[in-house]
Amino acid sequence: MTKILVLAEHDNNSLSSATLSVIKAAEMLGDDIDLILTTSNISSLETEILTLSSINKVHVFEDKIFENEIAENIVDCLIAVSDDYDFFLASSSTSGKNIMPRFAGLMDIQQISEVIEIVDGSTFKKPIYAGACIATVKTEQSKNVLTIRTTSFDKTTADGGSPEFIKQDIPTKNSNKPTFVKNELTVSDRPELTSADIVVSGGRGMQNSDNFKLLDGIATKLNAAIGASRAAVDSGFAPNDYQVGQTGKSVAPNLYVAVGISGAIQHLAGMKDSKTIVAINKDEEAPIFKVADYGLVADLFEALPELESKL
Amino acid sequence: MKILIPIKRVNDYNVKVRPNQANTDVDLSNVKMAVNPFCEIALEEAIRLKEAGKATEIIAVSVGDEKNQEQLRTALALGADRAILVKTDESLQPLDVSKVLVKVFERELPNLVIMGKVGIDGDHNQTGQMFSALTNLPQITFASKVELNGDSIEVTREIDGGLETLSSNLPAVITTDLRLNEPRYASLPNIMKAKRKPLEEFTVEELGVEVKNTITTLKVESPPEREEGVKVDNVDDLVDKLKNEVKVI
Numbered sequence: 011m012t013k014i015l016v017l018a019e020h021d022n023n024s025l026s027s028a029t030l031s032v033i034k035a036a037e038m039l040g041d042d043i044d045l046i047l048t049t050s051n052i053s054s055l056e057t058e059i060l061t062l063s064s065i066n067k068v069h070v071f072e073d074k075i076f077e078n079e080i081a082e083n084i085v086d087c088l089i090a091v092s093d094d095y096d097f098f099l100a101s102s103s104t105s106g107k108n109i110m111p112r113f114a115g116l117m118d119i120q121q122i123s124e125v126i127e128i129v130d131g132s133t134f135k136k137p138i139y140a141g142a143c144i145a146t147v148k149t150e151q152s153k154n155v156l157t158i159r160t161t162s163f164d165k166t167t168a169d170g171g172s173p174e175f176i177k178q179d180i181p182t183k184n185s186n187k188p189t190f191v192k193n194e195l196t197v198s199d200r201p202e203l204t205s206a207d208i209v210v211s212g213g214r215g216m217q218n219s220d221n222f223k224l225l226d227g228i229a230t231k232l233n234a235a236i237g238a239s240r241a242a243v244d245s246g247f248a249p250n251d252y253q254v255g256q257t258g259k260s261v262a263p264n265l266y267v268a269v270g271i272s273g274a275i276q277h278l279a280g281m282k283d284s285k286t287i288v289a290i291n292k293d294e295e296a297p298i299f300k301v302a303d304y305g306l307v308a309d310l311f312e313a314l315p316e317l318e319s320k321l
Numbered sequence: 322m323k324i325l326i327p328i329k330r331v332n333d334y335n336v337k338v339r340p341n342q343a344n345t346d347v348d349l350s351n352v353k354m355a356v357n358p359f360c361e362i363a364l365e366e367a368i369r370l371k372e373a374g375k376a377t378e379i380i381a382v383s384v385g386d387e388k389n390q391e392q393l394r395t396a397l398a399l400g401a402d403r404a405i406l407v408k409t410d411e412s413l414q415p416l417d418v419s420k421v422l423v424k425v426f427e428r429e430l431p432n433l434v435i436m437g438k439v440g441i442d443g444d445h446n447q448t449g450q451m452f453s454a455l456t457n458l459p460q461i462t463f464a465s466k467v468e469l470n471g472d473s474i475e476v477t478r479e480i481d482g483g484l485e486t487l488s489s490n491l492p493a494v495i496t497t498d499l500r501l502n503e504p505r506y507a508s509l510p511n512i513m514k515a516k517r518k519p520l521e522e523f524t525v526e527e528l529g530v531e532v533k534n535t536i537t538t539l540k541v542e543s544p545p546e547r548e549e550g551v552k553v554d555n556v557d558d559l560v561d562k563l564k565n566e567v568k569v570i
Binding site: 021078108109110112118119133136138139140143145148149151186188190193232244259276285299300301302303304313316317 | 332334337338339340347414415416417419438439441442443444445446447448449450451452453454455457458459460461462463465475476479480481482483484485486487488489493498499500533534535536537538539540541542543544547549550551552553555556557559560562563567569570
């Protein structure tokens with residue numbers, strides 16, 4: 011029987027919505043699914059985990075060393091419970107990307123990254139070349155590590171379960187690791203970019219960071235998250251965690267509004283699975299119009315205020 | 322202070338890669354090849370550390386066929402002091418590449434290894450983390466700022482929520498994100514000089530790595546095309562379509 015271990019991603023307060031999609035992917039591999047939770051404080055996460063109907067067991071590693079994410083610490087825990095499992099899953103968030111290949115390396119497993127479809131228990135689809143191609147790959151390994159592109163999977167149902175919590179001892183073997191110094195996290199009242207229903211993104215066409223704020227009013231009216239192209243982030247119009255694309259975040263909202271974004275393949279890689287795409291750009295030849303359901307060729311400095319007033 | 326920089330040969334990032342006719346792989350015939358952009362950023366960071374007097378030697382290493390010499394010569398022209406090519410005609414997966422790099426690490430014993438966070442071809446984002454695991458060196462991924470102070474480094478990382486700073490003793494492994502620096506171009510005199518810089522060659526077998534390649538590619542296809550949409554005349558038209566046609570707002 012296939013046994014699957016899912017890495018619970020969280021901020022020590024609430025579970026990341028990405029984990030709900032990873033569990034959904036796990037359900038396609040089998041129904042014996044356990045969770046591994048490394049946290050500095052389980053209390054606020056416990057109630058949420060209790061709602062997850064498809065989880066059997068939760069391996070709990072609770073210690074203040076998990077206040078910040080140090081890959082080495084989490085990988086030691088994964089190794090400690092790895093014996094029983096056939097699959098190890100996490101999302102392809104920056105956490106999953108940081109942690110899972112390290113674990114796979116120590117387990118001598120070749121990881122499969124950014125899985126978008128589970129064909130069967132050994133066959134998976136994943137984008138390559140910035141999504142220009144989709145590869146179907148088959149593993150010959152008995153144990154496998156997958157990171158899941160969460161925009162390709164729904165969220166699991168969370169209407170009540172009865173997972174058993176198993177308290178585990180903290181492994182202490184690894185001492186050669188970095189130390190946390192500080193973080194600067196973006197604080198926002200808006201929905202989270204990767205799980206928002208609507209995303210409004212700005213590109214180089216926004217010209218500067220003051221103009222970039224023109225997106226705020228529209229985002230507020232639509233209850234949307236704000237995203238950015240690489241060009242906009244590189245130019246300092248928006249922080250790095252706004253970046254949508256091959257090297258930033260993948261999003262697939264119901265509505266994606268691309269403003270002043272030309273549509274480089276690296277940007278399209280992160281948003282072309284959106285249900286409806288709107289592009290506003292004054293260059294009617296911009297490649298973004300090739301993927302847009304609705305294109306508006308217009309000067310964004312005229313179109314944006316008008317759009318805001320009409321929403 | 323020695324820095325090891327793994328260099329991957331990939332398609333030029335401006336080229337749109339397509340599946341071959343048999344849908345068994347991508348078609349790279351006639352595609353312009355280059356140094357993976359993230360590896361270029363790693364090399365640039367090493368060159369800057371050397372220019373600042375904080376590093377003494379930069380070694381570039383590639384794993385692949387004979388053609389990887391081109392990318393290693395580019396690295397030498399940009400500022401690497403010498404290069405190592407570990408030859409194989411197979412296309413290695415990240416786990417096998419990391420094992421080869423471990424062997425090179427053991428021969429060279431660098432104080433710092435900086436590598437690209439991801440190859441823009443396979444989009445794996447694995448080799449740095451696996452290499453760090455196998456060498457038991459501290460792992461710092463997705464760096465956007467690196468400060469080297471004697472025997473320790475302080476590195477800012479780009480994470481989903483914003484930025485995070487970690488510090489570590491050396492030796493350590495850093496993988497680079499986009500905004501760490503803007504790589505320079507090689508000058509003509511440096512391209513000429515690079516031809517005389519040392520480029521050592523080994524085979525994967527000589528280094529004693531048994532290639533496993535446990536993942537097989539069954540098929541490579543183009544993603545489903547989106548149907549081309551329509552142009553709207555004005556903002557009113559757009560709002561109307563979003564409200565009444567697709568009903569998303």
